[in-house]
Each structure stands twice: as structure tokens, then as C-alpha cells.
Amino acid sequence: MPKTSKIEWTQFTWNPVTGCSRVSEGCRHCYAERMAGRLLAMGSPRYRNGFKVTLHPDLIDLPRRMAKPRVIFVNSMSDLFHEKVPDNFIRRVFDTMAACPQHTFQVLTKRSGRLRAIAPQLPWPKNVWMGVSVEDERVVSRITDLAQVPAQVRFLSLEPLLGPLDNLELTAIHWAIVGGESGPGARPMAEAWVESIRQQCEKQKVAFFFKQWGGVNKHSTGRLLNGRNYDAMPAHGTGVRRPGGATVNRAWRKVALDVVA
Ligand code: SF4
Numbered sequence: 001m002p003k004t005s006k007i008e009w010t011q012f013t014w015n016p017v018t019g020c021s022r023v024s025e026g027c028r029h030c031y032a033e034r035m036a037g038r039l040l041a042m043g044s045p046r047y048r049n050g051f052k053v054t055l056h057p058d059l060i061d062l063p064r065r066m067a068k069p070r071v072i073f074v075n076s077m078s079d080l081f082h083e084k085v086p087d088n089f090i091r092r093v094f095d096t097m098a099a100c101p102q103h104t105f106q107v108l109t110k111r112s113g114r115l116r117a118i119a120p121q122l123p124w125p126k127n128v129w130m131g132v133s134v135e136d137e138r139v140v141s142r143i144t145d146l147a148q149v150p151a152q153v154r155f156l157s158l159e160p161l162l163g164p165l166d167n168l169e170l171t172a173i174h175w176a177i178v179g180g181e182s183g184p185g186a187r188p189m190a191e192a193w194v195e196s197i198r199q200q201c202e203k204q205k206v207a208f209f210f211k212q213w214g215g216v217n218k219h220s221t222g223r224l225l226n227g228r229n230y231d232a233m234p235a236h237g238t239g240v241r242r243p244g245g246a247t248v249n250r251a252w253r254k255v256a257l258d259v260v261a
Pocket residue numbers: 020021022023024026027030031032033077078079110261
């Protein structure tokens with residue numbers, strides 16, 4: 001079931017797929033893998049296979065049954081474009097998103113090659129925001145792949161940032177989220193790496209969101225950069241009113257703070 005995030009009542013996660021496998025250095029301390037292990041130990045039926053890729057077809061239509069507009073993070077416990085997820089299953093997930101204009105969906109992948117290959121077969125309504133994770137220079141080709149995807153909002157999750165990214169091609173990118181690794185064994189992030197990305201975003205007119213410094217105790221390191229918060233959102237996401245006076249923009253800010261994969 002999609003569940004309310006621990007930090008934001010307007011935000012949901014929707015996991016029609018659970019489980020994944022590591023694909024690059026950014027996966028080394030995968031939060032989803034740790035969480036799946038815990039849920040398996042607790043006897044959760046959705047995680048009976050632990051972190052092995054598992055399809056949940058009974059959840060594909062769930063957002064259609066939610067009339068109230070939500071900001072929904074898709075597959076926080078997997079990667080929708082994993083090689084073990086059939087093309088047809090991915091298409092059905094996208095069909096659901098296209099049929100739910102009341103919601104805004106965020107999809108994030110490290111499998112950008114597959115995303116690029118299958119993108120022409122998928123619907124790209126304006127309520128689907130598509131992103132790739134990039135943790136260091138070895139995987140910047142994911143940005144090139146994303147640039148070819150006809151999503152109305154394309155974003156980067158530069159987290160956990162593990163090295164400098166001084167020559168980003170951001171022409172087709174609307175939003176960049178930067179964050180350091182957190183939790184046990186967290187690897188350090190240099191301030192110079194973050195400041196370089198911020199300056200590139202400013203120069204190339206890309207919304208810049210600084211999520212956290214991270215570390216073993218992320219609450220002690222906070223998220224101030226240059227003595228302030230950076231909470232910019234893509235222009236596409238601003239000013240959309242939700243019931244109760246909250247805005248999609250505000251909800252997305254919370255999503256950005258909660259992205260883990
Ligand atoms: S869920 Fe994300 S971080 Fe975890 S193994 Fe899969 S791609 Fe890597």
C-alpha cells in the first residue's frame with residue numbers, strides 16, 4: 001500500500017515493484033535494501049522475497065482509487081527500470097500515472113539506458129516528473145540519457161554526492177537536488193563539490209535544492225549552505241494550489257527531502 005511519509009501528510013510512496021540490485025557506487029549503502037531486510041524479518045508479506053525484485057500487480061491501479069490529489073514518489077523501494085521488470089509492467093505503471101492527473105508523480109532511476117530505450121513507448125503527461133540519480137563523474141551519462149526523455153520536468157538527484165561534478169550538462173534539466181550520504185558508514189561530501197554544482201545551476205538557470213550535508217547523524221549537520229537554505233523548485237511545480245491551501249510546490253519540497261534512492 002502507498003503510505004504516508006513520516007514527515008509529510010501530503011506525500012505518499014507507491015511501490016508496485018519492490019526489490020532491486022546494486023548498479024553503482026551510489027547503491028553501496030542502499031536504504032531500500034536495509035529497509036527490505038527489516039521488513040522481511042518482521043514478516044511483511046510484501047517483502048517475503050526480501051530485496052529480490054518482486055512485482056505487485058495488485059497495486060498498479062491504486063492511485064486511480066485516490067481521488068484526493070497527492071504528490072506520489074514512485075518505487076521508493078526499487079528501481080522501476082530494473083532489468084527484471086517487464087516492459088509491459090512499466091507501461092502499466094505509466095498508464096496509471098497518465099490516468100491520474102489529480103496526482104503528481106516523481107520517478108527516479110539509475111537505469112537511465114533502459115529509461116531512454118523504453119521512453120518512446122510511454123505516455124508522458126505533465127504530472128510525471130522524471131529523474132536520474134548521479135553520484136559521481138562515472139555515471140554522468142545518465143544525464144545524457146534523461147535529456148532524451150520527453151518528460152515535462154526532468155530532474156537530477158545528486159545524492160549521495162561522492163565526488164566533484166564540475167562539468168554538468170544541464171541544458172535539458174529543470175531541477176537538481178544535492179545531498180550527502182547519511183547513516184552508518186556515510187562517506188564524506190566536500191563543500192566545494194556542492195558549491196560548484198550550485199554555481200553551475202545558477203549559470204544554467206536550473207532550480208537548485210540543497211537537501212542535507214548528511215553524515216552519521218544528519219540532524220547534527222543540517223542543510224545550511226553559505227549560511228542559508230536552498231529550496232528552489234522547477235518553475236513547472238510552483239503555484240499549483242491543493243485543497244487545504246497547501247501547494248504542490250511545498251509538497252515537492254518535502255519529497256526532495258525524503259528521496260532515498
Ligand atoms: S534501490 Fe536504488 S540505491 Fe538501492 S540498489 Fe536499487 S538503484 Fe541502487
